Amino acid sequence: MDKKNKTLGEFIIENQSSFQYSTGELSKLIHAIRLAAKVVNHEVNKAGLIDVLGAAGDTNIQGEDQQKLDVLANEKFIQTLRNREIVCGIASEEEDDFISINSNDNKQRNKYIVLIDPLDGSSNIDVNVSVGTIFSIYRRVTPVGTPVTLEDFLQPGKNQVAAGYIIYGTSTMLVYTTGDGVNGFTLNPAIGTFYLSHPGMIFPDSGKIYSVNEGNYSHFPQGVKDYIKYCQKEEEDRPYTSRYIGSLVSDFHRNMIKGGIYMYPKSSVASNGKLRLLYECNPMAFIAEQAGGKASDGYTRILEVEATELHQRVPFFCGSKKMVEKAEEFMAKN
Ligand code: AHM
Ligand code: MG
Numbered sequence: 001m002d003k004k005n006k007t008l009g010e011f012i013i014e015n016q017s018s019f020q021y022s023t024g025e026l027s028k029l030i031h032a033i034r035l036a037a038k039v040v041n042h043e044v045n046k047a048g049l050i051d052v053l054g055a056a057g058d059t060n061i062q063g064e065d066q067q068k069l070d071v072l073a074n075e076k077f078i079q080t081l082r083n084r085e086i087v088c089g090i091a092s093e094e095e096d097d098f099i100s101i102n103s104n105d106n107k108q109r110n111k112y113i114v115l116i117d118p119l120d121g122s123s124n125i126d127v128n129v130s131v132g133t134i135f136s137i138y139r140r141v142t143p144v145g146t147p148v149t150l151e152d153f154l155q156p157g158k159n160q161v162a163a164g165y166i167i168y169g170t171s172t173m174l175v176y177t178t179g180d181g182v183n184g185f186t187l188n189p190a191i192g193t194f195y196l197s198h199p200g201m202i203f204p205d206s207g208k209i210y211s212v213n214e215g216n217y218s219h220f221p222q223g224v225k226d227y228i229k230y231c232q233k234e235e236e237d238r239p240y241t242s243r244y245i246g247s248l249v250s251d252f253h254r255n256m257i258k259g260g261i262y263m264y265p266k267s268s269v270a271s272n273g274k275l276r277l278l279y280e281c282n283p284m285a286f287i288a289e290q291a292g293g294k295a296s297d298g299y300t301r302i303l304e305v306e307a308t309e310l311h312q313r314v315p316f317f318c319g320s321k322k323m324v325e326k327a328e329e330f331m332a333k334n
Helices: 008-016 025-045 068-083 122-127 214-219 222-232 248-258 277-290 321-333
Strands: 055-059 065-067 089-092 112-120 131-139 162-168 172-177 182-188 193-198 209-211 260-264 294-296 316-319
Touching: 008 025, 008 182, 008 193, 025 068, 025 112, 025 131, 025 162, 025 172, 025 182, 065 068, 065 122, 068 089, 068 112, 068 122, 068 131, 089 277, 112 122, 112 277, 122 131, 131 248, 131 277, 162 248, 162 277, 172 193, 172 277, 209 248, 214 222, 222 321, 248 260, 248 277, 248 316, 260 321, 277 294, 277 316, 294 321, 316 321
Parallel strands: 089 112, 209 260
Antiparallel strands: 055 065, 112 131, 131 162, 162 172, 172 182, 182 193, 260 316, 294 316
């Protein structure tokens, strides 16, 4: 069959048996995320026509203003995952605490938990620039049949069984991994079906794009400043090109296709940077590694960073392997 004719549904069914200990539960979970993605896509596409632009009037636990679409996307994902009764717990950027889910018979038999950033890149919503959804899936560590605890959510990223993102861009794509490579699916909006458009996605070993908010330059650690100067220097294949959308999913997606590095370092005003370990950095790091790329906090592999709180922040360097290694070299020197 022509790869572009293969739907996400067909792909999930075909690959279910290759997943260790598969009982079909993970497949059902990906099916549910696919459904929620289509619903959120529909809402995002109507932005500007209906009253979903602008601030919702509340702030989340991290003190950030919630946008109406942030709240809506959060509701849609949680509602879908609840209705399908396929997870035992959910944590979201937009929820202060994790949500424990009891199934109808009140005997929680589900073993997966989901961590999600329902709509990432909120500052881009009102100006019609690409935003995304990021998700991370783990097997619970506490016994099945009991309510989930914080311990289930604070697992190291290397324990993830699946992770992915949806990019609401010029087209809408769902990209995910279950630990066996990375595959990308593009939504045909006319019929509401995702098709396998990017099989076996690979991060080029190196690239020419660096993505960082250079407005924060004076607050960056010396290692980051030196690496940025290195990117800009006229030498060998440099200067690199600077590309920063301010929407992690979009910056990551472009860099994975073209080759590049994304950085959100710590700074003198934000000691752990901005991005959240559990539902932003870990899933992107898992995808990056599965595509042959690399993700680090400047010194340590992201997937091994210890999680101590749900909304923990961590410095993030992610992208083409050689570029991340070079940035780490500069960090180590300082
Ligand atoms: P958000 O979860 O509140 O949307 O914040 C995360 C976003 C990332 O998508 C993006 O890369 C980064 O924040 C941009 O931050 P800044 O505007 O500080 O450069
Ligand atoms: Mg976010």
